Amino acid sequence: MLYNMKDLLSVAQRHHFGVGAFNIASAEFARLAVETAEKLDSPLILEIHPDEMAFTGPEFIGYLRTLATQARVPVVIHLDHGRTLEEVMKAIYAGFTSVMIDASAHPFEQNIQLTKKIVEIAHTINVSVEAELGTIGVAEGSGEGGSNEILYTDPQQAETFVRETGTDTLAVAIGTSHGLYPKGKQPKLDIERLQQIRNVVGIPLVLHGGSGNKDSEVAESIRYGVGKINISSDMKKAFFVALEEELKQGGHEPNALFLRPMQAASEVVAAKMALFDSVGKAALYR
Numbered sequence: 001m002l003y004n005m006k007d008l009l010s011v012a013q014r015h016h017f018g019v020g021a022f023n024i025a026s027a028e029f030a031r032l033a034v035e036t037a038e039k040l041d042s043p044l045i046l047e048i049h050p051d052e053m054a055f056t057g058p059e060f061i062g063y064l065r066t067l068a069t070q071a072r073v074p075v076v077i078h079l080d081h082g083r084t085l086e087e088v089m090k091a092i093y094a095g096f097t098s099v100m101i102d103a104s105a106h107p108f109e110q111n112i113q114l115t116k117k118i119v120e121i122a123h124t125i126n127v128s129v130e131a132e133l134g135t136i137g138v139a140e141g142s143g144e145g146g147s148n149e150i151l152y153t154d155p156q157q158a159e160t161f162v163r164e165t166g167t168d169t170l171a172v173a174i175g176t177s178h179g180l181y182p183k184g185k186q187p188k189l190d191i192e193r194l195q196q197i198r199n200v201v202g203i204p205l206v207l208h209g210g211s212g213n214k215d216s217e218v219a220e221s222i223r224y225g226v227g228k229i230n231i232s233s234d235m236k237k238a239f240f241v242a243l244e245e246e247l248k249q250g251g252h253e254p255n256a257l258f259l260r261p262m263q264a265a266s267e268v269v270a271a272k273m274a275l276f277d278s279v280g281k282a283a284l285y286r
Helices: 005-015 027-040 050-056 059-070 085-094 108-123 155-165 191-200 215-223 233-248 259-275 281-285
Strands: 019-023 044-048 075-082 098-101 128-133 169-172 205-207 226-231
Touching (some): 005 019, 019 027, 019 259, 044 050, 059 075, 085 108, 108 128, 155 169, 191 215, 226 259
Parallel strands (some): 044 075, 128 169
């Protein structure tokens, strides 16, 4: 069941649950995410960063569209952190059903102008748009970028931004970072700021850097308007730790070598779906 982000998250928003967006860059990660979603009857968002698409090639999106179309659950194919109009247009032509334009490093007015332009283009062909206001931090092992200094989203700016751009979803900066947090460092989400944003913005909000945060805070963020939660590092770490163990045991054939790592990553995906309360919610789309 192939969906765009707007239609997927409108249901999640009405029924007060979140949907996990899992960064993938290979068929193994795509398969384990879809199979786990089907097993748990959960909606799913498959995310690919422009650097990942440069690795996989645009043909990979055709494979994802086949997986999504044949899946028994709703699946969105989403571009994560598109940085330019060119990157976003490549994704649209490749077959993504949702795109992110991250112009958060630009001045506020420039962010509005670029986002608005992409919204106008994408909406003509039923592709959803995610934008970002404020900056997400960057921790260890992240390939998704970020800022050394987190600039928290201003609620009043968020209201103006959403009204002026018409974006379908908004990624907000409330204290998270991409990647894995160093040992001993525990991020704290600014839930009060999130509440203030929710009071003035009616569209679904997005939590980037969802790995490594307290489960209780993530669950609370969903109560205050977060509909999409990005997960990458937790899932990939589980996969590659298990893969390293398999390699030490002398495995070489991919069809056997990847089975345990895929299972390890699948367990992370399942745990996140349970945390976001999306398990069983695919029934709401039928």
